[in-house]
Amino acid sequence: xxxxxxxxxEQAEKVFGGGRTLFGRPxxxxxxxxxxxxxxxxxxxxxxxxxxxxxxxxxxxxxxxxDAPTAGRIVFDGRDLVAEAGKDLRRLSREVQYVxxxxxxxxxxxxxxxxxxxAPLIHLLGLNKQARAARLSELMDAVNLAPEFLDxxxxxxxxxxxxxxxxxxxxAADPKLIVLDEPVSALDVSxxxxxxxxxxxxxxxxGLTYVFISHDLSVVESVSDRVAVMYFGRIVEIGPARxxxxxxxxxxxxxxxxxxxxxxxxxxxxxxxxxxxxDPYNPPPGxxxxxxxxxxxxxxxxxxxxxxAVAGDDSQRAACFHPHERR
Amino acid sequence: MxxxxxxxxTPARGQKRxxxxxxxxxxxxxxxxxxxxxxxxxxxxxxALAAPWLPLPNPDVTAPADRLLRPLSEGHLLGTDALxxxxxxxxxxxxxxxxxxxxxxxxxAAFFGSLIGLVAGYAGGRVxxxxxxxxxxxxxxxxxxxxxxxxxxxxxxxxxxLYAIAVVNIPFFARxxxxxxxxxxxxxxxDAARLSGKSHTQILFIEVLPNVLPVIIITMSTTVGWMxxxxxxxxxxxxxxxxxxxxxxxxxGDGRKILFTAPHVSIIPGLMIFVLVMSINxxxxxxxxxxxxxxxxxxxxxxxxxxxxxxxxxxxDVTPSPGAVLDVRGLKTEFHFGKEIFRAVGGVDMRxxxxxxxxxxxxxxxxxxxxxxxxxxxxPTPPGRIIGGVALxxxxxxxxxxxxxxxxxxxxxxxxxxxxxxxxxxxxFTVGDQLIEAIQAHQPLxxxxxxxxxxxxxxxxxxxxxxERLKAYPHELSGGMRQRVCIAMALAADAKIIIAxxxxTALDVTxxxxxxxxxxxxRREKNTGILFITHDFGVVSTICDRVAVMYAGQFVExxxxxxxxxxxxxxxxxxxxDCVPVLGQTERRLDAIEGRPPVVNNLPVGxxxxxxxxxxxxxxxxxxxxxxxxxxxxxxxxxxxxxxxxGHD
Numbered sequence: 012x013x014x015x016x017x018x019x020x021e022q023a024e025k026v027f028g029g030g031r032t033l034f035g036r037p038x039x040x041x042x043x044x045x046x047x048x049x050x051x052x053x054x055x056x057x058x059x060x061x062x063x064x065x066x067x068x069x070x071x072x073x074x075x076x077x078d079a080p081t082a083g084r085i086v087f088d089g090r091d092l093v094a095e096a097g098k099d100l101r102r103l104s105r106e107v108q109y110v111x112x113x114x115x116x117x118x119x120x121x122x123x124x125x126x127x128x129x130a131p132l133i134h135l136l137g138l139n140k141q142a143r144a145a146r147l148s149e150l151m152d153a154v155n156l157a158p159e160f161l162d163x164x165x166x167x168x169x170x171x172x173x174x175x176x177x178x179x180x181x182x183a184a185d186p187k188l189i190v191l192d193e194p195v196s197a198l199d200v201s202x203x204x205x206x207x208x209x210x211x212x213x214x215x216x217x218g219l220t221y222v223f224i225s226h227d228l229s230v231v232e233s234v235s236d237r238v239a240v241m242y243f244g245r246i247v248e249i250g251p252a253r254x255x256x257x258x259x260x261x262x263x264x265x266x267x268x269x270x271x272x273x274x275x276x277x278x279x280x281x282x283x284x285x286x287x288x289x290d291p292y293n294p295p296p297g298x299x300x301x302x303x304x305x306x307x308x309x310x311x312x313x314x315x316x317x318x319x320a321v322a323g324d325d326s327q328r329a330a331c332f333h334p335h336e337r338r
Numbered sequence: 339m340x341x342x343x344x345x346x347x348t349p350a351r352g353q354k355r356x357x358x359x360x361x362x363x364x365x366x367x368x369x370x371x372x373x374x375x376x377x378x379x380x381x382x383x384x385x386a387l388a389a390p391w392l393p394l395p396n397p398d399v400t401a402p403a404d405r406l407l408r409p410l411s412e413g414h415l416l417g418t419d420a421l422x423x424x425x426x427x428x429x430x431x432x433x434x435x436x437x438x439x440x441x442x443x444x445x446x447a448a449f450f451g452s453l454i455g456l457v458a459g460y461a462g463g464r465v466x467x468x469x470x471x472x473x474x475x476x477x478x479x480x481x482x483x484x485x486x487x488x489x490x491x492x493x494x495x496x497x498x499x500l501y502a503i504a505v506v507n508i509p510f511f512a513r514x515x516x517x518x519x520x521x522x523x524x525x526x527x528x529d530a531a532r533l534s535g536k537s538h539t540q541i542l543f544i545e546v547l548p549n550v551l552p553v554i555i556i557t558m559s560t561t562v563g564w565m566x567x568x569x570x571x572x573x574x575x576x577x578x579x580x581x582x583x584x585x586x587x588x589x590x591g592d593g594r595k596i597l598f599t600a601p602h603v604s605i606i607p608g609l610m611i612f613v614l615v616m617s618i619n620x621x622x623x624x625x626x627x628x629x630x631x632x633x634x635x636x637x638x639x640x641x642x643x644x645x646x647x648x649x650x651x652x653x654x655d656v657t658p659s660p661g662a663v664l665d666v667r668g669l670k671t672e673f674h675f676g677k678e679i680f681r682a683v684g685g686v687d688m689r690x691x692x693x694x695x696x697x698x699x700x701x702x703x704x705x706x707x708x709x710x711x712x713x714x715x716x717x718p719t720p721p722g723r724i725i726g727g728v729a730l731x732x733x734x735x736x737x738x739x740x741x742x743x744x745x746x747x748x749x750x751x752x753x754x755x756x757x758x759x760x761x762x763x764x765x766x767f768t769v770g771d772q773l774i775e776a777i778q779a780h781q782p783l784x785x786x787x788x789x790x791x792x793x794x795x796x797x798x799x800x801x802x803x804x805x806e807r808l809k810a811y812p813h814e815l816s817g818g819m820r821q822r823v824c825i826a827m828a829l830a831a832d833a834k835i836i837i838a839x840x841x842x843t844a845l846d847v848t849x850x851x852x853x854x855x856x857x858x859x860x861r862r863e864k865n866t867g868i869l870f871i872t873h874d875f876g877v878v879s880t881i882c883d884r885v886a887v888m889y890a891g892q893f894v895e896x897x898x899x900x901x902x903x904x905x906x907x908x909x910x911x912x913x914x915x916d917c918v919p920v921l922g923q924t925e926r927r928l929d930a931i932e933g934r935p936p937v938v939n940n941l942p943v944g945x946x947x948x949x950x951x952x953x954x955x956x957x958x959x960x961x962x963x964x965x966x967x968x969x970x971x972x973x974x975x976x977x978x979x980x981x982x983x984x985g986h987d
Binding site: 062063072075077100101104105108109111112113116117118119120121122127130131133134135169170177180181183184199200201202203204205207208226227228229230232233256257266267268269270271272273274275276 | 525526527529530531532533534535536540545548549701702817846847848849850851854873874875876877878879880903904913914915917918919920921922929930931932934
C-alpha cells in the first residue's frame with residue numbers, strides 16, 4: 012500500500028477549443044497538455060518547471076479537479092480522480108488542495124479572513140462552531156499569523172501574509188496532497204524565503220505531499236525531491252531533482268539552467284533571437300523544441316521523442332533523440 | 339512602474355485604518371450637487387409619506403363650483419383642476435403613487451435583471467447565450483412600444499404599467515451585471531471557493547453577489563428617475579393610473595386639454611416631475627461616484643504632466659562629479675495624502691557614468707522606482723512631489739528646467755524601459771507606427787526615413803526579419819519580442835541614459851537571459867548608461883557594474899557588484915543575498931528576514947532597519963545613521979557593519 016503512488020497521471024491530455032461552430036466549421040484547438048504521465052509518491056515534493064504557456068498550470072488545475080482532462084486517467088490514492096471530481100468535488104477537495112499564484116486575487120475582497128478560512132471547515136468537514144474556532148487558531152498558528160488577523164479583510168495584508176492565508180485555507184481540510192501553483196512568484200525575495208520555510212515546516216508536521224509548480228529553477232530545486240520539466244505541453248525530462256539539475260539530459264533543461272541568473276554569475280549563455288515557442292494552433296510534427304535546439308537533426312523534425320531512460324539510469328528520463336550524455 | 343503603484347497603494351491601505359478616511363456617506367455629502375439632490379429627494383419622499391396625516395382635502399373629491407381656480411386662491415394653495423379638485427393635494431398624493439411605482443419597478447427590474455445577469459455571467463457558455471439572446475430580443479423593441487404592448491395585453495391600470503416598466507428595464511440590469519459577473523467568475527477566489535467545497539449556488543450568491551452589489555446599486559440609482567418618467571409617460575397616455583386616482587403623469591394628461599386656458603393644471607405636475615427626477619439623478623450620480631471603484635481610485639483627478647518640484651532649500655551651484663552623465667544628489671520625493679506624508683525617497687545620491695550600469699536593488703515599497711521616476715518627473719502629482727535634491731544631466735538641473743525642456747529630454751537623452759511591455763505599447767497601433775512616432779518626436783525625419791530608422795532599430799535589438807515585424811501589432815509578438823521593441827524605442831534618439839525598471843521581471847528565464855545580454859551589448863556598443871532597477875541579485879550580477887541597495891527610501895549600501903555580493907557590509911544586504919535560493923546549493927537553508935519594512939509615513943528616528951536587524955544595539959535607534967564612505971565608491975549606512983574596514987570609530 013505504501014509503495015503505491017499517491018497520485019498517478021496516465022497519458023493526460025487537455026485540449027482547449029476544438030469542436031465545431033454552429034455552421035459546422037471546425038474551431039481551432041490548442042493542446043495545452045499532451046501525453047503527460049507522472050507519479051507522485053507519498054510524502055515527496057514533485058517540482059514542475061517550465062516557462063509560461065507550457066501547460067503547467069493546466070496540469071495543476073486537472074489534479075485538483077477544476078478542469079477535466081480531455082483524455083487519459085488521473086488516479087488519486089487508488090480512486091479515479093476525474094470521475095470523482097465530476098460527481099462530488101467536495102470529497103476530492105478534502106484530500107487534494109490548491110494554493111494559487113496571486114495571493115490577493117485568490118481571496119474574496121469582501122470577506123473577512125475568518126469567513127474565508129471557515130468555508131472549507133463548514134463545507135468540506137462539516138465542523139460545528141466550537142470545533143471550527145479551535146481549528147482556526149491551529150491554522151493561524153501553523154502559518155505563523157496572529158489570531159487577531161482573522162477579522163480583517165484581504166486588502167489589509169501584504170502579499171506574503173495573504174499567501175500564508177492561502178496556504179492556511181488549503182490546509183484547513185487536512186488534505187493529503189497540496190498543489191502549489193507558483194506560490195512564491197508574486198512575492199519579494201525576503202518574503203519568498205519566509206513562505207518557503209513555512210511550507211517546508213508544514214510538510215513534516217502534517218505529512219503532506221506537494222506538487223510544486225514554478226518557473227523559477229532555483230526555487231524548485233530548493234524544495235523538490237523530484238523534478239519534471241515541461242515544454243509546450245509535454246514533459247521533456249523527469250528525475251530526481253539533484254541529478255536533473257546537476258546533469259540535465261534534455262537540451263531544453265540545459266538551456267534553462269544556463270539562462271538562470273544567480274548571484275555571482277557573470278555572463279549568461281543566451282540563444283540567438285529566434286526563440287519563439289511553436290504556434291500552438293499549428294504544432295510542429297516532431298519535437299517541439301527542435302527549432303531552438305542546437306543538437307537537433309532530421310529525426311527530431313519527423314517524430315515526437317518519448318520519455319526514455321538515458322544511459323541506463325532509469326530514475327532520470329528525457330524525451331530526446333540526442334540527449335546530453337553522462338559527463 | 340509596478341513598484342510605484344505598490345508604493346502608493348500601501349500608504350492608502352494604512353491610512354484607511356489609522357486616520358479614518360471619510361466613509362461613503364461623508365464622501366457623498368462632500369459632493370454639493372448630490373447633497374442638494376438628496377435634500378430635495380428626502381423632502382419629496384417625506385412629504386409624500388406623510389400625505390395621510392397632512393391637513394389636505396381629499397384629492398379625489400370633485401367640486402364643480404370651484405373648478406380651475408388659479409394658484410394662491412383661498413383654501414387652494416395651488417389652485418384646482420377642471421373638476422375642482424385641490425391640485426396641491428393631488429400633487430402630493432400623485433407623487434406618492436409615482437414614487438411607489440417608480441421604486442417598485444426599479445426593485446423588480448433590478449431583482450430579475452441582476453439574477454439573469456449573474457446566472458448568465460457565472461454559467462457562461464450555452465446558458466449565457468440563451469439568456470442574453472432573450473434579453474437582446476427584449477431590447478430590440480423601442481421601450482415605449484414594448485411597454486404599450488404589455489399594457490395592451492394586460493389591460494390598462496397602474497399595476498400593469500408597473501409590470502410593463504419593470505420588464506422593459508430588465509435588460510438594462512441584466513447586461514450591466516452580466517459583464518461584471520463574467521469578469522468576477524473567472525477570478526481565482528471563485529476557484530478557491532469551489533475547492534473550499536461551496537456549491538455553484540453558494541458561490542454565486544455568497545462570493546460573487548457581494549462584489550456585484552455596488553454595481554447593482556449604482557445602476558438602480560441611475561434608473562429610478564428614468565422609471566418615474568416612464569410611469570408618467572404611460573399614465574399620460576391614459577394607460578397607467580386610472581381616474582380618479584392621481585399620479586403625476588395622469589395629472590399632466592388631464593391638464594393637456596386646457597393647457598392654454600388654465601396652464602397651471604399641467605405646468606405644476608410637469609415641474610414636479612422635473613424636480614423629482616432631477617433630484618434623483620443628481621443623487622444617483624453622487625452615489626455612483628462614491629461606489630464606483632474606478633472613480634474611487636482617483637481616475638477623476640488626472641495627474642499633471644510632470645512631478646511638482648517644491649524644494650524647501652534651493653541648492654546652490656552644484657558642480658557635477660567628473661565623468662558622470664547623471665548626477666543625483668539628495669533626492670527626496672514624498673507623497674501627500676491629506677495630512678499624511680509618505681516619505682518614499684529620503685535623500686538619495688547616485689552617479690552614473692557613460693556606458694555604466696548601476697543597479698538599484700530593493701524590496702517592493704523600498705522606493706527604488708519612485709527614485710528613478712523622480713529623475714524625469716514621472717511620479718504622478720498629485721500626490722507626489724519632489725521636496726529636495728538636484729538631478730544633473732550633464733550639468734543641467736532637471737528639477738529646475740522648463741516643462742518643455744523636460745519633454746524634449748524624455749525619450750531622447752533619458753529613456754525608460756518598463757516592466758510590462760504589453761501595457762507600455764499601445765495595443766491599437768503597429769510596432770512600426772509606435773517606433774516611427776518615437777523617432778519623429780525627437781528627430782525631423784520624413785515618414786520613410788523614420789521607417790528605415792525603425793527597421794534599423796529592430797535589427798539592433800536582434801529582432802529577425804525587422805521589415806516585416808514593423809507591421810506587427812504588440813499582441814502578435816511574444817513577451818521577449820515586445821520588450822525588445824520597448825528597448826528599441828528607448829534607443830530611438832540616442833539615449834545617454836536608459837532607466838530600466840524591472841525590465842525582465844515579467845519574462846521567462848531563457849528570454850530574460852536574451853534581453854539582459856542584449857542590454858549589456860547595447861550599452862557597450864552605444865556607450866549608454868543604464869539605471870537598472872530590480873529586486874533580483876541574480877540579475878544584478880549579470881549586468882550591473884555597481885549596485886546600490888535601497889531600504890525604506892534610502893541607500894543602505896553602495897559598491898561594485900563583486901564587493902557587495904562577496905563582502906556585504908550592511909546586515910540588510912547580507913540578509914537579502916542570503917534569502918535568494920541558488921542553483922546547485924540545495925543544502926543551504928534559506929534565511930528569511932523576519933518582520934516587515936517600516937511604513938514610510940511613520941519612520942523610526944534611527945536606523946530604519948534596526949527593528950529587523952540581528953546586530954542592532956541601542957545606539958542604532960538613537961539618531962539617524964549617515965552613509966559612511968570607505969574605499970573607492972563604497973559606502974554603508976551602518977554603525978555596526980559586517981566588515982571591519984567599514985568601521986568608522
